Amino acid sequence: MSEPKTPDAAAPRGPVKKHARNGKSSATIYDIAKVAGVNPSTVSRALSKPGRVSAKTQKLIEDAAAELNYHVNPFARALPTGRTSTFGLIVADITNPTFFDIIRGAETTATARDYTLVLAESAESAVTELKAARRMMATVDGLILASPRMDDDEIRALARDKPVVVINREVDGVPSVVPDVNKGISEAVRSLAANGHTKVAFVAGPPQSWMSARRWEGVQAACEWSRVDAVRLESTKPTVDGGRQVARDVRASGATAVLTYNDLLAIGLMQELQAAGMVVPDQISIVGFDDIFGADFTTPPLTTVRSPLGECGSVAATLLLGLLHDSGEPASTVRVETELVLRGSSGRLLPAG
Amino acid sequence: MSEPKTPDAAAPRGPVKKHARNGKSSATIYDIAKVAGVNPSTVSRALSKPGRVSAKTQKLIEDAAAELNYHVNPFARALPTGRTSTFGLIVADITNPTFFDIIRGAETTATARDYTLVLAESAESAVTELKAARRMMATVDGLILASPRMDDDEIRALARDKPVVVINREVDGVPSVVPDVNKGISEAVRSLAANGHTKVAFVAGPPQSWMSARRWEGVQAACEWSRVDAVRLESTKPTVDGGRQVARDVRASGATAVLTYNDLLAIGLMQELQAAGMVVPDQISIVGFDDIFGADFTTPPLTTVRSPLGECGSVAATLLLGLLHDSGEPASTVRVETELVLRGSSGRLLPAG
DNA sequence: CTGAAAGCGCTTACAG
């Protein structure tokens, strides 16, 4: 008697939900339409673009939606519109604290505007980066590339598909946000020169790093201005470990002050130099870049050229959101200011002996 | 003559793509079907579950797909299946380096298995966290909650909808991965006792923190075993700043050694104590928890009970992936080991004066 | 092994 063989009792079509759906699968606009006594298309309008529906109907629908605990299905919404309210952020290295603030800045801005942030990393590899970017392109409305390692052309190709904003690099035709190194660097070099240093080494970052090139240019220019010699040293990788490894070359260079591509290198370099018995800054001054978390934990605390990383992340997100909404913005570069943060790792050279 | 008014010339339906699609919108399985001379459903089979199609047809389809530079539309795929190949990670605080390694561990594992990681933070608020979780639930296949601040019941409710894995907390019925604090803590307390300390303070973390409670229990148990007094102090927030603020209470407590809920607190506490002229570890020993990035930058470098955070992240991702694929796994707790990392911030108490 | 068809849950011209 129970379980009569009505057509309704037929096995449901549709995909089998693996996870227990607790009996009730989630409500759709059809359920709301039924409850509110209107057409599903009206529900869609009321829910997706308020104002196109009479106040009375709007209320009816909203009440029904609340009652049924309705949530849009983002996939169903994305399919016809192509919009996902999601954007991607690809960073060169998730383990590098430089990016933490960028991530946070972007995440905060995204969430505030009801966007979801999807994160991936390139592990400093142009190939991995492009793969990640391609994969993300399918699911996001736009992309932020922090310190990308790809070719300009690859970045422009991505930007042709969907809005792209670049951080820490300038790419012709693609909007970007870059710290303007000049102010910070000239402050740093001037401070070094004032402390009697006449030969400065710059430890470079990855060869593909646009920012590393800019910093080296800035150092050269500032040194020329201050009549200080500048030599360039290469690092194997832009990490604490890379900093340790470059210590040899630094000593061999004869420089009495060194600026490094980033703080990680500076910290590693300082550790290695100190382990070899050198006193910082009495025997050598060290200046990093970025002012990452932990830069002031060292002994002595690290002097560094601060980049406003969190600001970069949130400005990039804001730019992207702008591109997404009031389209047609001209691609442009936003510059954010850098500044010298003078701490204990740089100072006057003490006469030997 | 050109542009005859055939039905084909009618304005296309479908949504208007805002961003230039460069003429050609991306290929679909219908395009492939046409090129390969098969039915779209066969294309779908070949591409989504290889093996269900003859080798010959498979090749035909793959070639066509390559030629057309085909990429699945994840939304179209998600709509009928409900699967998204995405999972969410919610961390208590994006600015807290504790989570960086967790994020990296989870991201690496996710990417290796062709999953995409979506990130959100709760800003240490149970309300924000629940909101983020609810929002994510719509778009992910599963969720990892790192140090969640919600109620057990709220977590179980989420876990009823989709697979959930928790890090740094145990919730009945929900799989989790937690560092087993006992080994690390007893090593720490034993070391302190051996150095002559007889009164130890524990600076607690947020009241909602499950892990803070476990650590306090562990400290009490280990102190009892080693016949050391243990007092508990409260912090306002689990950050460097919170550590500075608790310095007063630490001095007032009369303890000669202190363990803090996390490294951030330890670092802040050490800074403040040193600023007040105290010598670490001669006058007071400090031991943190986690061994975050930068814990060894301090002077003296921080002794800490290391949690394998990266491992937590990747184990959690692996658990989740397991739940997603070979369903029916029993919910269980995976314990990962902690260990004392002995550095300079703890040691023998120097007789005053 | 493969085709033909229905359906996933939305959005949006098109008419009224």
Add this chain to the structure above:
DNA sequence: CTGAAAGCGCTTACAG
């Protein structure tokens, strides 16, 4: 302001 219908690009029982 609102209904009815078509379509977004897939997947998957259902038949052969």
